Amino acid sequence: MTAIGEAFIASLYRNLIAGDAYLVVLRGVGVTLLISVCGLFFGTILGAILCALRMSKIAPLSLSARIAIGAFRGTPVLLLLMLLFYVLFARSSAPAELVAITGFTLNTGAHIAEIMRGALGGLDWRQ
Numbered sequence: 001m002t003a004i005g006e007a008f009i010a011s012l013y014r015n016l017i018a019g020d021a022y023l024v025v026l027r028g029v030g031v032t033l034l035i036s037v038c039g040l041f042f043g044t045i046l047g048a049i050l051c052a053l054r055m056s057k058i059a060p061l062s063l064s065a066r067i068a069i070g071a072f073r074g075t076p077v078l079l080l081l082m083l084l085f086y087v088l089f090a091r092s093s094a095p096a097e098l099v100a101i102t103g104f105t106l107n108t109g110a111h112i113a114e115i116m117r118g119a120l121g122g123l124d125w126r127q
Contacts, residue, residue, distance in 0.1 A: 031097060038101045043108025050113035055120065065113070072110035080107060 016022045053065035072080070081103040089099050 035097060035100045035104060039104030039108050042101070042105040044112055046105055046109030047112025047116060050109055051116040051120070054113060054117055069110045069113050072106045073114065075107075077103065077107050 016025070050065050050069055053061045054069060056062045056065070075083075081100060084103050085096065085099045
């Protein structure tokens with residue numbers, strides 16, 4: 001092994017193992033999984049609701065769903081998270097994880113609503 005490789009391995013050991021930084025990394029993985037799973041679960045529910053509203057024959061419901069879907073799909077996730085954290089939840093004591101779950105739920109719900117609408121629109125309802 002070269003000197004650079006040995007120095008790299010020694011640095012990894014010193015920073016991750018000896019300094020107990022791996023515990024921080026594992027906590028981060030847990031938070032990431034929590035945000036991802038909750039965002040996907042609640043986003044699927046929100047997506048089904050938005051899809052039903054978007055396909056509704058009642059014009060105000062359909063229009064409001066179209067606006068919401070367009071806004072949440074068209075906004076980058078990072079911008080949505082920053083708006084939620086620094087504007088909407090700025091004065092509350094809501095934990096950052098809840099804000100992140102809310103942001104990913106809104107974004108995922110908008111995308112899933114369009115996926116569901118496209119899938120339902122492609123079905124042949126005549127039998």
